[in-house]
Structures are given as structure tokens and as C-alpha cells.
Amino acid sequence: MxxxxxxxxxxxxxxxxxxxxxxxxxxxxxxxxxxxxxxxxxxxxxxxxxxxxxxxxxxxxxxxxxxxxxxxxxxxxxxxxxxxxxxxxxxxxxxxxxxxxxxxxxxxxxxxxxxxxxxxxxxxxxxxxxxxxxxxxxxxxxxxxxxxxLGMLNTLSTVSVGRRFKNPSSPKRAPEIQVISQVDNLFFDLNNDIPLGYRVIYFTLRLRTHRISEVLAMPLDCISYPEENVFTISVPTAKETAYHVPVFHQYSFLANGVCESIYYKLLMQQHDYSLSMQVQLKLQYQGYLFVHPKLLRIITVNDFNSYLSELCANNNVIDSDGNATKITSHDLRHINVCERLQSNIISATETMVECNHTSLNQTLGYGYPSKKDEAKHLADITKQIPLFGEQKEVRCLQIPSFKYERLLDDPLTRIIPGYGICCKQNCKPQFEKCIDCDSFFPDPSYRDCFSATIDLLLKRNQRIIQKHGSNAIIQHNEELIRLYQACITTIDAENARKNRGLS
Structure with missing residues (x-):
């Protein structure tokens, strides 16, 4: 029991x-x-x-x-x-x-x-x-x-072990274009002394949106020729099936392209080197394209990222603020997606397919540029809009007096002294913030307008209170009364100061 x-x-x-x-x-x-x-x-x-x-x-x-x-x-x-x-x-x-x-x-x-x-x-x-x-x-x-x-836990109740730490919600951003350009110049200049395998990996990551793990898993027989003047590389996806069988995706290049021709030449050199090293490699390292330039194994993610870090440090790669910086292999995937989404040449859907993503949202999540580049991009867009150019005169809508009086009686209508009324309830006008600023000095000629507006708002609140209306509207009107009363106080104080000076 x-x-x-x-x-x-x-x-x-x-x-x-x-x-x-x-x-x-x-x-x-x-x-x-x-x-x-x-x-x-x-x-x-x-x-x-x-x-x-x-x-x-x-x-x-x-x-x-x-x-x-x-x-x-x-x-x-x-x-x-x-x-x-x-x-x-x-x-x-x-x-x-x-x-x-x-x-x-x-x-x-x-x-x-x-x-x-x-x-x-x-x-x-x-x-x-x-x-x-x-x-x-x-x-x-x-x-x-x-x-x-296995029946090995000595506990009297179920233990909840599903708690997790929340990751920051800010998106991962691509490195600055200025930084990528510096690293591009280092790798694409064949006069720079860079190990062949690392250079080919960088070309592969920059010309397409591969994952680094996919590139490092490329087999020796990854190159094919589907038609004249075209070569194709086969890259296994990093997302394996439950049976560990990778799906290969093919990417084609024109053999006579400016970058593509250089890439093809380097690719074949790496292929020949790896082929010559096969007999010296252990069985688990055989059959792969990217054999390490010095060690009897294939290049790893840590190898490549460490080399990128060393290259950036030795060549003084800096960001737009002049600070030393570095990139990783995954940064290249982010910058590639950003370049495609901003080019208006390759669609977002095509980019999603190229990235082997399962949804468009996943691809768009890779499309956040660095904050500096984002600001420049937005500036290029907004400079085409004449926001600060020649402004047309703003004219108020003219309405009959009976309609104006009816709208004025509406408790939700905003009263703008010396200007008119506004019925847009969701509007949060900038002028109210300006009035509340210590640096603002109202035009003395509008004093009577401020005073008349205060009287109207006081009467409006009295009617709302009598009818047991909304407290939110009453508080809103009281805030406007405070603002306009502050304008009157400022005007009166300035007039008093001037009068004392004359006397």
C-alpha cells in the first residue's frame, strides 16, 4: 500500500x-x-x-x-x-x-x-x-x-531539465564592406604568399554562399564540364540526412570569366596536389580535395579561421573606425547574402536556393549588413527623396464654419492655437515636444490664442466630467492646458523683464 x-x-x-x-x-x-x-x-x-x-x-x-x-x-x-x-x-x-x-x-x-x-x-x-x-x-x-x-536515476519525481538561457535578439550582421574589400585584395592578388588550399577555399566561399563545412567536404571528383567553356563544382550539403548521406549541389561557372578563370586554375592546382598526396594519407582523409598544405590530413574549420585571423593581423586589416579587426569563414556567407539581396540582380528566392536554406526567412536573416554599411545604404536611398529640398507651402483644409464648430465640440479634436484643429487621433505632433522644451520661446503675438485655447479645453473637460466621460481624454486635455499655460507664463515673464529694463 x-x-x-x-x-x-x-x-x-x-x-x-x-x-x-x-x-x-x-x-x-x-x-x-x-x-x-x-x-x-x-x-x-x-x-x-x-x-x-x-x-x-x-x-x-x-x-x-x-x-x-x-x-x-x-x-x-x-x-x-x-x-x-x-x-x-x-x-x-x-x-x-x-x-x-x-x-x-x-x-x-x-x-x-x-x-x-x-x-x-x-x-x-x-x-x-x-x-x-x-x-x-x-x-x-x-x-x-x-x-x-536505463533506470539509473535515484529521484522521487520527474526532474525538469529543459530550462535554457535566452540568446540576444539582435541579428548577426555581416562584416563591413571595407573590411571584406581589404581581405579580398589580399586573396585575389596572386602575388601575395598565401597557401594554395586556403586561397582556393576563400575563392569558393566568396563566389558562392557555401558553408565552410560543405567546402571542406568537397571530394576530389567534384569538378565536371557540362558544356563547352563551363565548369561545375559539386558541393555536399552540410545538413546530412539521418543516414549520413550528403546531397550534392552543383554550381556552374564560365571558364573565361575574370575571377572564374583564376578560380579554375587554382582549383585544378589544388586538385593535382591533393591527388599526389593520397597515398600518404590515412584512410579517413583520402578522397577529399582540400588536403592540408603542410600536414597529412585535410584542412579543418579551425585551420582556415586561424589563418584568416593571422592574415588580418599581419596585414593591418582595419574597420571604418581605424580599429584592428578580423573575419571568419561564416562572415563570408553573411556578406555574400547581403551582396545578393542588395544587388537587385539575384532574387531573394534564388539566394535561398543557393544557400540551401529551408525558408526565405532564414535567408533574409543572413542579410543584415554591418551598421555602418546599413547607414550608408539608407543614405543612398533617402538622398533621392527631396525631404529637405524646396518645400511647398502647407495649406489647411478650408471647411464651413458650422462644420468647424461641430468638430471643435468633439472631445477628441486637437486644438492648435493660432492654426486650427486636427481630428487625427493617432497623431503625436512634434510641436508639443517643442513647446515643452526649455529652449523654446513662443511668439508673443499668439498669447491670446493660447489663452483662448486654454478656456476651450477647460470648458471641454467640465462637460466630460459632468457626463462621466473618459479619464484619458481629461488627462490629455490637462496636459495640453499645462503646455499652453507654460507658453503664456514664458511670454509674460519676458514682457515683464523688458518693462523693467525700460523703466
Whole structure:
């Protein structure tokens, strides 16, 4: 018979590892991807459908149970279609979680809501960006879900581990055109000493809107010739299917184009170099176009971005304010989209297809230029509009006196002293802000107009109060009375000062 009463548990029994039945199931699942044993701390993974290989490393410095829960999590991710890089990142993030639990003297199997909130507060105090904090929260959630599925969590209730840090809402912006132009000049000037592989990667990223991961995954046989004077490159999408089979997209270039001809020449040189290096490469690095210029492996994202950073620093690349700056491979994708959206040559839909985006909103989100370039672009647009040129005289609409009086009686009609009335209820006129400014001095000839307007507004408020009307309208009229009374006070004070000076 159960009871709703709770008793404190002084000590939890912690298992050494996951149950034998669950471990046997994990062994069978691992056999689909590796010849290694579930107990090994290194898994050499082979994805048969795509031919991709990689190695996953588990640490032996943590309790066996926690590592086995992590291993079960990784197997679930592989079976769900996660890439090897994603799995490797999850392992790394999980080690951070394990370090936290070890510092608190807990096991992950003792996770409860209080411990989760302590972990949340712990990472909130670390100097990290929110996306990085959320990676640790996702790792903890994955471990908690796997532990619960394996029956290893010693908790009396469901633990809510879905809390996340909100990312800033400001959009990612492209680097300044001035910065990109400087880097373009460095790469496109063939006299500059730049490693061939990095130069070809830069050309590929600038001429199309590829992701860096797509470019680095280009195979040796990526070049074809669909017709005379045209060459085509095949680029795999970075968004893989659940079976790790990439979809190849083809991009064509005119072989006699100014930039394209240079690009083709460099592309073939890189192809020949990579082909000559194949016999020296390990199996997992064979078949790719971008072999590292110095090492026996392919170029990585970190390699390319580090080189960009070094190039910008060595060549004093500066922004419009004269500050040293740098770019990343992903910045090139943003600037490419901005250039296409502002050119009016390539449509937004065509850009979306080229980017391999799933929606137009996703493409437009890449189209935010730097704030400096955005200001220049808007200035080019607005300078064609004669906002500050020769102005036509503004004439009020003339209406019969009986209609004017009827509108004047409307409690929502705005009274503009010495000018007329306005019935546009949503209008927030600038002159009211000017009147309230200490630097404003009203024309003394309008004093009687201000006084008459105040009398009309006072009578209007009396009628509204008698009829139990809107308090909002009463307050609005009182604000106008305050403004116009301030004008009268200013005029009277100035007149008094002048009179004292004459006497």
C-alpha cells in the first residue's frame, strides 16, 4: 500500500555500471558502427552508408557508471542520425557536467531539481555566451534522459531539465564592406604568399554562399564540364540526412570569366596536389580535395579561421573606425547574402536556393549588413527623396464654419492655437515636444490664442466630467492646458523683464 507521506533517504545505493541487459543491448547497437567493445574508451566509428570514419574518445577519469550512461547517450544519438562531430562535442560537454558533479560530491544518478538549479546558476556565473551555456544544459538533459531510460536515476519525481538561457535578439550582421574589400585584395592578388588550399577555399566561399563545412567536404571528383567553356563544382550539403548521406549541389561557372578563370586554375592546382598526396594519407582523409598544405590530413574549420585571423593581423586589416579587426569563414556567407539581396540582380528566392536554406526567412536573416554599411545604404536611398529640398507651402483644409464648430465640440479634436484643429487621433505632433522644451520661446503675438485655447479645453473637460466621460481624454486635455499655460507664463515673464529694463 502506497502513501503520499515522504521520508528522507540518508544514502542512495549507487550502481557500478548500467544493468547487464541494457549493456548487452548497447553492445549490439555499437556493433553496427564499430568493431570496438562497449567497455573500450576509444571507439573507431564507421558509417557504412556514407563511408565516413571518425574516432570518439571517452575519458577513464570519471566513474564507470557515468561514462556508461554517456556511451548509451552517444549510441542513441548515432542511431538518430547525429554526425560524428556532434557526438564528439556532446562527449566534451558531458565531461564539463561530470566535473561539476564531482566538485559537489554528487553522482549524476542523484540528479534532482535542486541540483539542476544549482548547476544552472553555476554556469550562469561563468563568463560564457548563452549558446555555450545551453550546450552544457543540453548535455545534462541528454545524460538525464538516458539515465532515466536505463533506470539509473535515484529521484522521487520527474526532474525538469529543459530550462535554457535566452540568446540576444539582435541579428548577426555581416562584416563591413571595407573590411571584406581589404581581405579580398589580399586573396585575389596572386602575388601575395598565401597557401594554395586556403586561397582556393576563400575563392569558393566568396563566389558562392557555401558553408565552410560543405567546402571542406568537397571530394576530389567534384569538378565536371557540362558544356563547352563551363565548369561545375559539386558541393555536399552540410545538413546530412539521418543516414549520413550528403546531397550534392552543383554550381556552374564560365571558364573565361575574370575571377572564374583564376578560380579554375587554382582549383585544378589544388586538385593535382591533393591527388599526389593520397597515398600518404590515412584512410579517413583520402578522397577529399582540400588536403592540408603542410600536414597529412585535410584542412579543418579551425585551420582556415586561424589563418584568416593571422592574415588580418599581419596585414593591418582595419574597420571604418581605424580599429584592428578580423573575419571568419561564416562572415563570408553573411556578406555574400547581403551582396545578393542588395544587388537587385539575384532574387531573394534564388539566394535561398543557393544557400540551401529551408525558408526565405532564414535567408533574409543572413542579410543584415554591418551598421555602418546599413547607414550608408539608407543614405543612398533617402538622398533621392527631396525631404529637405524646396518645400511647398502647407495649406489647411478650408471647411464651413458650422462644420468647424461641430468638430471643435468633439472631445477628441486637437486644438492648435493660432492654426486650427486636427481630428487625427493617432497623431503625436512634434510641436508639443517643442513647446515643452526649455529652449523654446513662443511668439508673443499668439498669447491670446493660447489663452483662448486654454478656456476651450477647460470648458471641454467640465462637460466630460459632468457626463462621466473618459479619464484619458481629461488627462490629455490637462496636459495640453499645462503646455499652453507654460507658453503664456514664458511670454509674460519676458514682457515683464523688458518693462523693467525700460523703466
Amino acid at each position: 502506497s502513501s503520499t507521506a515522504l521520508q528522507i533517504v540518508e544514502h542512495f545505493e549507487t550502481s557500478v555500471g548500467i544493468p547487464d541487459a541494457e549493456k548487452e543491448s548497447c553492445e549490439k547497437l555499437l556493433a553496427l558502427y564499430s568493431i570496438n567493445s562497449f567497455d573500450d574508451y576509444t571507439w573507431n566509428i564507421f558509417l557504412a552508408t556514407s563511408g565516413k570514419r571518425g574516432t570518439l574518445y571517452f575519458s577513464n577519469q570519471y566513474p564507470r557508471l557515468e561514462i556508461e550512461i554517456l556511451k548509451a547517450s552517444i549510441l542513441n544519438m548515432l542511431s538518430a542520425g547525429a554526425t560524428l562531430s556532434t557526438c564528439s562535442g556532446r562527449i566534451h560537454d558531458s565531461f564539463f557536467v561530470f566535473d561539476y558533479f564531482e566538485s559537489r560530491g554528487f553522482s549524476i544518478t542523484q540528479l534532482n531539481q535542486v541540483i539542476f538549479l544549482d548547476f544552472y546558476n553555476y554556469i550562469s556565473e561563468i563568463n560564457l555566451e548563452n549558446w555555450h551555456r545551453n550546450r552544457y544544459l543540453q548535455a545534462l538533459q541528454t545524460l538525464a534522459e538516458s539515465g532515466e531510460m
